[in-house]
């Protein structure tokens with residue numbers, strides 16, 4: 001892990017400490033360990049993925065419920081972004097406050113961060129009257145490349161089957 005990646009994580013750690021101190025919450029080592037391991041996850045992750053990463057990289061093991069509750073706490077503390085998808089919630093470390101754009105495939109339910117700045121630039125100047133925007137997250141729904149290819153292949157197969165049936169029918173008559 002390079003220092004660049006460690007720097008924002010250190011500030012997230014500070015924010016967590018401040019959040020818990022302000023609310024007189026217990027600063028348990030589990031919470032800091034979950035934050036450290038979540039910081040190792042690249043990009044967007046689910047509770048299950050974080051659970052597996054804890055098993056591999058964690059200094060100690062915690063229950064799924066603890067991870068879930070801790071992630072909710074991280075969301076409240078503003079150190080994690082929660083993407084509430086239909087299948088399972090996905091999380092991402094909030095290393096900056098820049099606008100973010102994502103594409104969600106309606107077929108395989110994968111969520112991918114859009115790296116092009118075009119979508120993000122469109123959000124920079126977006127303001128809503130009488131509303132204090134804290135996060136600018138843009139979700140675009142559609143079909144991913146894999147699913148498009150899969151659907152094309154299946155459509156081709158169906159057409160071939162239809163042709164076969166038609167040919168067989170012709171032969172019989």
Ligand SMILES: [Zn+2]
Pocket residue numbers: 105106107108109110143144145146147148
């Ligand atoms: Zn897909």
